[in-house]
Amino acid sequence: MTFKAFIIGLLATFGIPWLLLVVVPYSTMRSLEPVKYEKNSELSGAFVPKRDGRIREGSKIFGQEGCALCHTQVIRPTYAGNDVHRAEWAGLRKSSSVDEDTRRETIAQDFEQEEVAHLGQTRVGPDLSNFGRRLEHYLKVNKSSRNPEQWTFMHLYNPKGVPRYEVPEIGAQIITSWKSTCPPKGGLFRQVQVNGAGHGNLPLKIEEGVGIKPTDRARALVSYLVSLKKDTLGNPLPEALNFNPKAPKSKE
Amino acid sequence: MDHSRDNPLRRFSAFWIAILLATSFGIALIITQPFAPDKTDKAYQMLSEGRLEIKDEIDRAQDDALNKETLAKALQAQAKSFDKNMESKGSMPVPGAAPITAETPTD
Amino acid sequence: MAEENSTADSKDVLLRSSIDRSLRHPVMFFFASGSLWLVLSIILGLVASAKKHSPEFLTCFSWLDAGKVDAAHMSTMIYGWGSQAAFGIIIWLMARLSRKECTASGVILWAAHVWNAVVSYGVIRIIMGEGSGVTYMEFPSEVWPLLLICYTAITIWSLIQFQVRDAGHVYVSQWYLLAGLLWFPWIAVTAWVFVFLMDGHPLMVAGVAAWFKGTLFSLFFLPVALGSSYYLAPKVTGRPVYSYNIALFGFWSLAVFGPWAGMQKLAGAPVPQFLPYAGAASMILILIPAIAVGYNIIKTVIGNSEAIAESPSLRFTAAGIVLFVVFGALSVFLNTVSALKLTQFSSTGYGFDILGLYGVFSLCAFGSIYFIVPRITRREWLSRRFIKWHFFFSLYGVSSVVICAVAGGLSQGQGIEDLSQPFGTMAERGSQFSWGVTIAWAFILFANLFFCFHLLLMWARLGRRSSHPTLLNTSHPTSPHGAEGEVNNYSSASA
Numbered sequence: 001m002t003f004k005a006f007i008i009g010l011l012a013t014f015g016i017p018w019l020l021l022v023v024v025p026y027s028t029m030r031s032l033e034p035v036k037y038e039k040n041s042e043l044s045g046a047f048v049p050k051r052d053g054r055i056r057e058g059s060k061i062f063g064q065e066g067c068a069l070c071h072t073q074v075i076r077p078t079y080a081g082n083d084v085h086r087a088e089w090a091g092l093r094k095s096s097s098v099d100e101d102t103r104r105e106t107i108a109q110d111f112e113q114e115e116v117a118h119l120g121q122t123r124v125g126p127d128l129s130n131f132g133r134r135l136e137h138y139l140k141v142n143k144s145s146r147n148p149e150q151w152t153f154m155h156l157y158n159p160k161g162v163p164r165y166e167v168p169e170i171g172a173q174i175i176t177s178w179k180s181t182c183p184p185k186g187g188l189f190r191q192v193q194v195n196g197a198g199h200g201n202l203p204l205k206i207e208e209g210v211g212i213k214p215t216d217r218a219r220a221l222v223s224y225l226v227s228l229k230k231d232t233l234g235n236p237l238p239e240a241l242n243f244n245p246k247a248p249k250s251k252e
Numbered sequence: 253m254d255h256s257r258d259n260p261l262r263r264f265s266a267f268w269i270a271i272l273l274a275t276s277f278g279i280a281l282i283i284t285q286p287f288a289p290d291k292t293d294k295a296y297q298m299l300s301e302g303r304l305e306i307k308d309e310i311d312r313a314q315d316d317a318l319n320k321e322t323l324a325k326a327l328q329a330q331a332k333s334f335d336k337n338m339e340s341k342g343s344m345p346v347p348g349a350a351p352i353t354a355e356t357p358t359d
Numbered sequence: 360m361a362e363e364n365s366t367a368d369s370k371d372v373l374l375r376s377s378i379d380r381s382l383r384h385p386v387m388f389f390f391a392s393g394s395l396w397l398v399l400s401i402i403l404g405l406v407a408s409a410k411k412h413s414p415e416f417l418t419c420f421s422w423l424d425a426g427k428v429d430a431a432h433m434s435t436m437i438y439g440w441g442s443q444a445a446f447g448i449i450i451w452l453m454a455r456l457s458r459k460e461c462t463a464s465g466v467i468l469w470a471a472h473v474w475n476a477v478v479s480y481g482v483i484r485i486i487m488g489e490g491s492g493v494t495y496m497e498f499p500s501e502v503w504p505l506l507l508i509c510y511t512a513i514t515i516w517s518l519i520q521f522q523v524r525d526a527g528h529v530y531v532s533q534w535y536l537l538a539g540l541l542w543f544p545w546i547a548v549t550a551w552v553f554v555f556l557m558d559g560h561p562l563m564v565a566g567v568a569a570w571f572k573g574t575l576f577s578l579f580f581l582p583v584a585l586g587s588s589y590y591l592a593p594k595v596t597g598r599p600v601y602s603y604n605i606a607l608f609g610f611w612s613l614a615v616f617g618p619w620a621g622m623q624k625l626a627g628a629p630v631p632q633f634l635p636y637a638g639a640a641s642m643i644l645i646l647i648p649a650i651a652v653g654y655n656i657i658k659t660v661i662g663n664s665e666a667i668a669e670s671p672s673l674r675f676t677a678a679g680i681v682l683f684v685v686f687g688a689l690s691v692f693l694n695t696v697s698a699l700k701l702t703q704f705s706s707t708g709y710g711f712d713i714l715g716l717y718g719v720f721s722l723c724a725f726g727s728i729y730f731i732v733p734r735i736t737r738r739e740w741l742s743r744r745f746i747k748w749h750f751f752f753s754l755y756g757v758s759s760v761v762i763c764a765v766a767g768g769l770s771q772g773q774g775i776e777d778l779s780q781p782f783g784t785m786a787e788r789g790s791q792f793s794w795g796v797t798i799a800w801a802f803i804l805f806a807n808l809f810f811c812f813h814l815l816l817m818w819a820r821l822g823r824r825s826s827h828p829t830l831l832n833t834s835h836p837t838s839p840h841g842a843e844g845e846v847n848n849y850s851s852a853s854a
Contacts (some may be wrong), residue, residue: 001529001607003522007273010538010614014578016546017618017637018277022567026553027288027629046298049255063492072704076627081700082776083627105610108629109295111561116554119565119628123704123766124411124789126782161416180516181790183414187488204731208664217488251708258523259461266522270515273541278548291558 032108037238047238049109051227058112058224061217065185071128072120073228077104078241088134089127091231097141102133103229107241112229125182133229148226153202153214156185156222188218374458377664381460383735385467387511387553389447390728391818394811397721401807403432405800411793422486430497436716437497437575438478438506444724445583446471446513449536451731454531455519457524458697463516477505493554494565495572500555507547513634514540518730524568531606535586538614541579546571562630566622573621574637576715577645581613584650584683584723589678591726592659593743595673596666601658609651616644624708626699639694649687654678669830671746675726678754682718689714689765701772705798706789710764717803718757725749725810732814734827738822740829745809747831752806759799767792 001009018041034046062068075083075090083102084090091103106129111117120127135148144151159182194201201211214222229235230244272279409416410425417423461467481498484490498506514638518540521533550571556563593600598605614727619641626635657680660666666673693702693711702708729746733739740746767789774785816822823829 006537007536009611010541011276013611013614014277014542014618015280018545018549021619021622021634021637022549022570023281023284023288025634026557026559026563029563029630030291030558030704031289031294034298036298043301046295046297048295060492061488063494064427064488064490066424066428066430069426069429074628076700079696080627081703082778085778086775086782106629108560108562110629113562116564116568117561117628118469118494119562119625120704121624121708122706122789123771124706124786179788181411181414183410183416183425183426184418185421186418187424207452233720243573257526262523263519266519267515269522270518271511273518274511274515274544275548277545278552281549281552 006121029108033111035238035240040236041236043236047109047235047241048232049112049235051113051229053223053227054220055113055224055227056115057220058222058227059116059118059138061221062118064220065188067128068118068120070120070122070124070182071118071126072104072123073117073127073230074119074127075104075127075230077105081128086127089130089136091130091133091233092137098137100233102233104230104232104237105243106230107237116167125180128225128228129230131228132226133231133233136229149222150203152222152225153189153218154204155180155182156218157189157202157204157212158184160184181231185218188221189214245248374460375455378454378458378460379451379735381462382454383464383466383854385464385471386447386731386735387449388468388471389443389450389820390460390732391814392471393440393443393447394807396435396443396478396813398804398807398811401433401800401804402438403428405797405804407432408793408797408800412790412797422488424488427486427488427490430490431482433495433712434482434485435478438481439475441580441716441720441724443474444721445539445580446726447731448583448587448724448727449514449540451735452532452535452587452727453520455645456530456536456590457517459520459521460580461516461520462573467516469510474506474509474513475501477509479607491555494570495540495568496550496554499773500551503547503551503555507544507551510543510547514543521800522667527849529601529605530590531610531703534588534610535582535589536625538610539582539586540578542574542582542617546574548574548576562625562628565628566625566630566634567789569624570621573623573642574618576712576720577613577617577620577641579615580716580720583614583681584679584720585609587727588652588656588680588723591672591730592656592680593677594661595670595730596660596839598662599839605651605655607679609648609655612626612644616641616648621643623694623699623701626703635699636696639699641694642690642694645690646687649690652688653680653684669832671740671750671829671831672726672730674750674831674843675722675729678750679719679726682722682757686719687715688709692763693765700776701769703772704775705772706764706770706792707768707772708766710796713757715765717753722753722757725753728814732817733822735818736820736822738817739825739827740822741813741816741821741823742830743831745813747828749806749810749813752802752809755800756799756803759802760796763792763795763799767795782818 022050034048036046039042049145078084084105087093090105092098092101093103094101110129132148135151138144139148139151146154159180189202189212191206192201192211192213193209195209201213204212406423407425407429408418408426437665450461450467457756481490481502484499484502485497489498489499496503517536521537536712548565553559553567554571559567589600589606619637622630622634622638623642624635624638626639628635657677660673660677667677668674683722689711693707702711770792771785774780774788775782777785
């Protein structure tokens with residue numbers, strides 16, 4: 001084996017996967033063809049999932065804080081996993097409080113505006129693809145006075161929701177039916193001096209005159225988290241993307 | 253031992269061969285980039301087409317609705333009234349203001 | 360590869376001695392700072408694992424958040440310890456095998472310092488929450504080109520040495536080292552450009568980062584580990600490599616399958632479907648080079664089982680190679696389409712990474728370090744006991760990490776797939792196993808505290824002045840490292 005043959009061998013064995021696995025898919029995925037709604041559908045034009053909030057910034061902070069270590073953001077098709085059927089991960093299931101099944105698999109358009117898709121490393125915590133949707137629904141059903149942002153701040157500050165931190169009139173908040181193993185993210189909050197109820201502080205009583213205020217990073221992160229609504233509610237999929245089409249309605 | 257393979261020239265060329273080899277796929281990336289499709293937000297373009305259509309329609313409708321003769325007449329009338337309503341100089345000097353030297357427009 | 364005759368003439372011994380002397384400072388710097396990073400990495404791994412079962416652990420330090428600590432743990436393991444150990448091995452082995460003194464050890468030493476500074480900077484940024492936020496490439500974007508420049512300044516001399524070597528045989532080790540030397544910049548440049556420079560689709564950015572992580576092991580750490588074992592196994596046992604053809608086959612099968620690894624992490628994500636399954640297939644096919652290399656090396660050393668018992672270098676290397684075969688076999692089970700459902704998002708992946716990085720690469724690297732350091736410091740290792748503890752606690756620790764993480768991950772994955780179980784059950788299951796991982800890291804920490812201490816003593820040239828290498832077994836009168844007495848005359852040159 002001469003040096004030249006060796007180098008050519010290396011270039012070829014590396015070059016082929018480099019091209020097929022990295023360069024070509026990357027370049028193709030950069031400019032995906034948009035998917036149009038059908039002519040007879042209520043919606044028209046291209047399908048673009050709508051997302052409100054500080055997506056780009058929040059997504060970056062989500063990555064920097066290492067949330068993706070324990071939380072995934074992908075609902076795999078059934079050939080790759082049972083995610084669609086896991087309670088409220090893929091959307092809302094039809095029930096007494098939900099009119100329509102909104103579950104769906106993750107699609108490429110779901111990660112618009114983010115720098116990198118946080119698919120996640122492990123599932124120590126639940127999948128977050130539909131965190132915003134799940135939370136909104138939970139708060140509505142439980143007639144909570146808290147808005148989703150407030151709830152998420154509270155959760156990040158103290159995921160276990162230990163009651164002693166709670167202000168009695170608002171009541172203990174436990175969305176999770178299991179003991180959360182999420183570590184508290186104290187670094188996203190700071191203590192401030194307050195007189196009475198400070199604006200923007202968490203409804204917690206630690207000691208007199210001290211309030212807990214989310215930092216700007218926390219605000220961006222929470223804005224991103226509550227925007228995670230990757231289901232069909234509000235954004236019905238065009239038929240081309242819908243792997244779970246409804247059975248045709250019988251004419252009555 | 254044969255030392256003929258080791259000389260400064262050979263070392264020099266080996267250095268550049270090594271640099272070239274190490275960066276070969278970086279160079280390949282630079283070469284292939286012009287052939288790669290641009291990052292364009294095609295969905296945005298597609299949506300903007302719809303919006304532009306609506307805008308064109310509105311523009312056309314507005315153009316049609318515009319009565320240019322009446323407008324010209326109205327403008328003439330307005331222009332004449334400007335001359336009459338010329339501001340006169342106030343008696344109080346404005347601190348720091350430059351003395352007014354410019355001529356008032358004649359028409 | 361019975362390349363160096365044990366009855367070498369004095370000229371040859373002098374050459375080896377001068378090669379060792381020329382590389383003394385950079386190689387010792389790489390090994391010593393690498394071992395310090397390893398200790399730090401293990402501590403971070405311990406904290407990260409502890410947070411999985413006791414989330415309140417160390418919450419008073421908000422910079423020690425679970426996600427950030429884990430990123431810092433893997434980054435220090437790869438760029439602090441792994442890369443530096445690899446550099447030390449590459450530059451020493453390449454110089455020895457090409458029979459050329461290093462003429463640029465000053466530049467290498469400088470680059471080594473810069474490398475350490477850059478890695479420290481990157482780790483601090485991760486801990487501060489200012490990393491890139493890209494899983495598997497957590498260092499901020501400006502760190503990567505700096506690392507690449509340092510890498511070039513460190514390793515280019517080895518490529519030159521190879522080119523100007525005296526004409527003749529090219530050793531199997533040299534194939535692996537040469538390939539690893541080129542593969543690293545190829546994957547790193549590609550990943551850096553696609554992840555940080557270009558504005559790609561978020562999914563492909565994540566995919567390229569996963570590919571980088573997969574290939575960094577299969578195309579850099581693995582070749583260095585295999586290159587060093589193809590050097591040590593024949594060297595210490597004094598027997599030629601069992602089969603040249605199997606070695607050739609093993610090398611090219613790695614070259615063919617290795618570059619496809621990594622994207623199995625994206626199974627089920629909306630990317631072109633063949634990407635994750637090509638990654639999974641390549642991980643399954645890694646078994647082929649694993650068997651080829653394992654068979655070849657074990658056949659080489661098996662005839663001289665005394666050497667395995669006695670030589671610390673060979674014992675670590677043999678253990679690393681056996682774990683490589685285990686790695687290959689496990690990879691087949693964990694990457695089939697049905698198993699991928701369970702392993703993709705469970706702690707199995709972590710256990711598997713640790714098996715590769717610590718079980719395969721680090722054990723082989725320890726083997727090389729135990730071989731190289733006495734030669735370049737002209738001192739022998741101080742304590743047989745320290746080496747034994749290092750070996751047994753490492754092996755015990757890494758086996759426990761891998762068993763707990765893989766078994767825990769499978770049970771966790773099973774829990775997610777089993778819809779009759781609430782998610783909480785599965786989360787509880789995961790946290791039970793992470794207790795085992797934490798305890799296992801404590802064992803590895805114990806092992807490496809001894810290693811680090813021992814190595815630092817050697818760095819301070821406090822090693823034993825002796826012509827007898829430190830062997831694990833004193834009862835044998837003959838040395839597996841060849842005839843004794845050479846060290847007295849030519850110091851570190853004994854083979």
